[in-house]
Amino acid sequence: MRKKIVAANWKMNLSLEEGKSLVEAIVAGLPELNEMRQVVIAPSFVHLTQTASQLDEYDHVQVAAQNCATESSGAYTGEVSAAMLQSAGVHTVIIGHSERREYFHEADDQLLKKIHQALNNNMQVIFCCGEPLPVRDAGKENEYVAGQIEATLFQLTDDQMKHIVVAYEPIWAIGTGRTASAQQAQAMHAHIRSVLERKFGADTAQRTPILYGGSCNAQNAVELFACGDVDGGLIGGASLKADAFLTIINAMLQS
Numbered sequence: 335m336r337k338k339i340v341a342a343n344w345k346m347n348l349s350l351e352e353g354k355s356l357v358e359a360i361v362a363g364l365p366e367l368n369e370m371r372q373v374v375i376a377p378s379f380v381h382l383t384q385t386a387s388q389l390d391e392y393d394h395v396q397v398a399a400q401n402c403a404t405e406s407s408g409a410y411t412g413e414v415s416a417a418m419l420q421s422a423g424v425h426t427v428i429i430g431h432s433e434r435r436e437y438f439h440e441a442d443d444q445l446l447k448k449i450h451q452a453l454n455n456n457m458q459v460i461f462c463c464g465e466p467l468p469v470r471d472a473g474k475e476n477e478y479v480a481g482q483i484e485a486t487l488f489q490l491t492d493d494q495m496k497h498i499v500v501a502y503e504p505i506w507a508i509g510t511g512r513t514a515s516a517q518q519a520q521a522m523h524a525h526i527r528s529v530l531e532r533k534f535g536a537d538t539a540q541r542t543p544i545l546y547g548g549s550c551n552a553q554n555a556v557e558l559f560a561c562g563d564v565d566g567g568l569i570g571g572a573s574l575k576a577d578a579f580l581t582i583i584n585a586m587l588q589s
């Protein structure tokens with residue numbers, strides 16, 4: 335049985351007070367989770383200690399950061415190291431989100447450094463990949479996503495891969511209201527699993543959770559999560575409302 339995860343990516347949203355209220359509303363409606371059915375919440379850096387203390391007693395709801403530094407410590411104004419995150423109660427780091435790649439020009443070599451920083455500080459990584467619309471329109475999405483994985487995850491050991499969760503987020507579906515169809519999601523997730531199998535073997539490929547992200551919401555989560563290779567979701571907009579996020583968590587539990 336593979337681990338399933340629903341993760342909230344709050345991106346650059348919510349005041350400290352709003353974040354606190356949202357977490358209160360989520361935990362108030364939280365269904366029973368376990369080792370294999372987990373929830374992750376990724377607020378901004380500012381929220382992390384507050385969110386971590388709110389979630390302290392919830393063993394299967396983890397706090398994630400949306401980014402970490404490539405370096406361990408030192409004169410890097412504005413950066414936050416993986417060790418700092420770990421000391422703040424952070425369990426997981428999202429690395430390689432398309433918004434970081436596009437707006438902050440994060441390239442594969444930097445992403446790999448960040449992955450190492452997170453793993454070296456005993457945190458899990460949600461590694462994001464996904465193609466832009468012109469690549470999809472050209473029918474080249476499989477090789478594009480394989481390239482993103484080869485340039486980063488292929489540099490890891492089998493042991494390190496135990497701490498990796500992959501999130502497939504087609505850029506054309508992020509925040510656009512246009513979701514990948516269940517067929518498109520399943521096809522890409524199966525492809526990603528075959529790419530992982532080629533390098534790491536069947537055990538690792540079968541064990542690695544692959545989440546879907548991109549306009550996943552309370553309406554479409556059941557259908558997306560019913561796909562055999564979709565192991566949950568990385569949720570943006572719909573994670574900012576407790577009701578919608580709880581519905582998505584329940585969809586994961588039913589799948």
Ligand code: 13P
Pocket residue numbers: 343431503507508509510511547548549550568569570571572
């Ligand atoms: P939306 O759910 O708002 O499309 O965002 C998806 C995403 O980028 C999650 O990381």
